Amino acid sequence: MKFEETYLNDNILDALYDMHFEEMTPIQEKCIPQILDGHDVLGVAQTGTGKTAAYLLPILSMLDDGNYPEDAINCIVMAPTRELAQQIDQAMEGFAYYMPNVSSIAVYGGNDGGRFDQELKSLRGGAPVIIATPGRLLSHLKVGNLNLARTSFFVLDEADRMLDMGFIDDIMQITKLLPQDCQKVMFSATMPSKVRELAVSLLHHPVEVKLKVSRPADKILQQAYLSYDPQKLQVIEHLFKNGDLKRVIIFCGKKDRVKDIDRQLRRLKINCAPMHSDLSQQERDDVMYRFKAGQVDVLVATDIVARGIDIDDIRIVINFDVPHDAEDYVHRIGRTARADRDGQAITFVNERDIQRFMQIERFLGKEVEKLPLPDGMGEGPEYKSSAKEGKSAQGRSRHRSGRKGRGSSHGKGRKDKGQDGKKNSKENKPQPNNQ
DSSP: OOOGSOOOHHHHHHHHHHHTTBOOOOOOOOOOOHHHHTOOOOEEOOSSSSSSHHHHHHHHHHHHOOOOOOSSOOEEEEOOOHHHHHHHHHHHHHHTTOOTTEEEEOOOOOOOHHHHHHHHHHHHHOSSEEEEOOOHHHHHHHSOOOOOOOOEEEEOOOOOHHHHHOHHHHHHHHHTSSSSTEEEEEEOOOHHHHHHHHOOOOOOOOSEEOOOOOOOOOEEEEEEEOOOOOHHHHHHHHHHSSOOSSEEEEEEHHHHHHHHHHHHHHHTTTOOOEOOTTSSSHHHHHHHHHHHSSSOOOEEEEEETTTSSSOOTTTEEESSSSSSSHHHHHHHHBBBBTOOOEEEEEEEEOOOOOHHHHHHHHHHHOEEEOOOOTTSSSOOOSOOHHHHHHHHHHHHHHHHHHHHTTOOOOOOOOOOGGGGGGOOSSSSSSOOOOO
8 A cells, every 4th residue: 555545744744755764654544543533552563564654654644634733742752761752753754844843842851951952951941752761751741841732743653662671660650741632542562461461551443453473584694503602702702803803792581691792892992882771871872873873783682672773784683591481582583684684693601591592493484594603612402391391291292191091434535735845955955764
C-alpha cells in the first residue's frame, strides 16, 4: 500500500516524496489508518519495522490540519533512552519539513544545567510535540514547566524496555496528568504480562496490531564459539590479529563488563570506545559521533545501542554474552547487514549459556555454525543439554512408553493543493533515510 492512498495530508506526502518513501511497511499499513481514525493503538513490532513513522506520520498530519490549541503541548512521545529520543526527533524534523507550525523538542536527562535551561526556554516558547525520556519529563512537570491538561496525543515507544529500566512509576505519574480524551499509542517489541497490564490500564479499547518477530537478515553470517569466559578475550585478540577489523560492535550484558572489556582491548592496542549508562550525555554523543565518523573502530556497548540506533555500515557484531532471549539476539545482530550489505555475527557461548543459546537456535529454526577455538586455546565446553534436562527428558520418554503399552474513517480527506501550493523551492529538503 502506498502512502498516498491514505488520508495523510499533502505536506506529509511532499516530505515523504522528497525522502523517496512510497510503499508503507506492514506496521505502517496497519497502524496509520487506525490512528488517523482516532483509535488508541497497541502495536507489537520490533525495531527496524518502521514503527516510528507509523505513529509520527498520522499524528503530524492531524496536527498540521489544525483545530488544536497553539499554546498547548499537543503531543508527548516517550522514549526509554536519550539516543532513541534524539533519533525520533531527527525523524520528526524530516517528516515535518513542510510544516512550519509543527515543531518538536527533545527532552532528556544526563546533561548539565545549561541543557535544562535550554529545554525550559523551548517549553515556554511553545512546542507542539515533545519527545522525552520519563525521568526528565517528570522533572519538568514537578517544577511546573509544562502542563499536559490539553495534550491530544500520547505515545509510549518501546514499552517493554521502559519497564525493564524501571520507569513504570514515572510513566504512571505522567499519564495521570493527561486528559480523558487523549489519544494514546503504545509500541513494544515484546508483550510480557507486565506490558499487557500496562496497556490495559492506559489504553481505551485499543486496536491491537501485532507483527511476528522476524528472523535475522539472510545476509548475516551467524557463527558461535563454545568458550569459557577466560577464552573469550583470547578469541577476540586472535580475530583482530588475523584481520583488519573495523566497524565492529561488541555487546555485553552488563555495564561493568563493558568497562572491563574496553580496558583490556585498549591494552591490545585496539581502537575502541565504551557505551553504557554511566556516561554523561555529552560523552555518549561524542562516542557515537566518533564511531559513526570512523574515528573509532570498535564500540563496546550494553544493549543501549541494540535497538533503534541507525548505523548502516556495521560489519561485525560480537555477542560477548549470550542475549537473554531470541528477540534480544535478533535486535543485536540486526545492527549489521543493513542497507543491503553483508554482515557477520559471532556469539560466545559459555557453559552457563548453552541452554539459552539452544532456545535461540530453536527460534531461528536452524543450528548456528560452531567454530573451533584457535590453536593453543584448549577445549571449550561441550554443546549439549544439561544433565537435569536430560534426565527429565528420559523420564518423559519412559512415561510415554509405559502408557503406550497399556493397551488401547477516518473522516478527514486530503486537502487539494494546486501546483502553486507546492513548496519545492525550499532548500535543504529532507534527505532519504531509513524508515
